Amino acid sequence: MLLELEHGIVFVQQAGQTLYMPPFCTHVSMGIENCTSAYYYVATATQFPAALKHIPWRVAVIRREAPEMHQTQLADYASAILYTLEQVLRGDFDKALNIVALHKNMCDSWNENKDKVYALCAAIEDPTKADGFKDGFKRAWIEFLERKCVLQENGKKLATCQLCKNPINKMSGNKADRLVRHFLQKHWPRADANGVQEAVDKVEIARFTEGKAHQIGKARKGA
Numbered sequence: 001m002l003l004e005l006e007h008g009i010v011f012v013q014q015a016g017q018t019l020y021m022p023p024f025c026t027h028v029s030m031g032i033e034n035c036t037s038a039y040y041y042v043a044t045a046t047q048f049p050a051a052l053k054h055i056p057w058r059v060a061v062i063r064r065e066a067p068e069m070h071q072t073q074l075a076d077y078a079s080a081i082l083y084t085l086e087q088v089l090r091g092d093f094d095k096a097l098n099i100v101a102l103h104k105n106m107c108d109s110w111n112e113n114k115d116k117v118y119a120l121c122a123a124i125e126d127p128t129k130a131d132g133f134k135d136g137f138k139r140a141w142i143e144f145l146e147r148k149c150v151l152q153e154n155g156k157k158l159a160t161c162q163l164c165k166n167p168i169n170k171m172s173g174n175k176a177d178r179l180v181r182h183f184l185q186k187h188w189p190r191a192d193a194n195g196v197q198e199a200v201d202k203v204e205i206a207r208f209t210e211g212k213a214h215q216i217g218k219a220r221k222g223a
C-alpha cells in the first residue's frame with residue numbers, strides 16, 4: 001500500500017521519536033507492525049488568531065470522522081477555543097510575546113471570523129451548552145474591552161473599543177452599559193433580523209451589565 005502513495009513525504013518513525021507537525025498539515029499515519037502511538041495538540045498564542053478561520057473545516061472533520069460522538073467532540077472543541085481565547089485576551093501566557101501585536105491580531109481575527117465561532121456554538125444541539133459557550137465568548141470579549149478602556153483612561157488616553165477603535169464617549173447608553181451594548185450590537189453576530197432583535201438586545205444588555213449600574217451608583221454616592 002505504501003508503494004501506491006504519490007507525492008508528499010514518507011518516513012518511518014522509530015520508538016521514542018517525536019514528530020512535531022505544523023498546524024493544518026494534512027497527514028496520515030500507519031502502523032507497519034504492532035505498536036503504540038500517542039499524540040496531542042498544542043495551541044500556541046501566536047497561532048491562535050489565525051486558527052479561527054479554520055473552524056468550519058474542523059467542524060466538518062468532526063462530523064465526518066465521529067458521526068456518533070460528534071456532539072461531544074464539538075462541545076470539546078468549542079470549549080478548547082473558548083479557553084484559549086480567554087487566555088489570549090487576558091494575556092495569560094509567556095510574557096516574552098509581543099502582547100500588543102497579538103491582541104491586534106486577535107481583534108482582526110474576531111472581526112473576520114466571529115460568524116464562524118457563532119456557527120460552531122450553534123452546531124451544538126443542547127441549547128443550554130450552546131448558550132453557555134455563546135455567553136463565554138461574549139464575557140471574554142466584554143471583559144477584555146472594558147479592561148483596555150480602563151487602562152487607556154488611567155493613561156489619560158481616549159478610551160476606545162479595541163475591535164473598531166470607536167471612542168466610548170461617542171457610544172450610546174450610560175457608563176455601565178455602553179460598551180456592552182456596543183459589543184453586542186456591533187461585534188457579536190446578529191442572530192435575528194426579523195424585528196425581534198431590539199427586544200433580544202434589551203434583555204442581553206441588561207444581563208451583561210447586571211450589577212454594574214448599582215456599583216456605579218454606589219461609587220458616586222460614596223464620592
Ligand SMILES: [Zn+2]
Pocket residue numbers: 161162163164165166182186187
Ligand atoms: Zn467596536
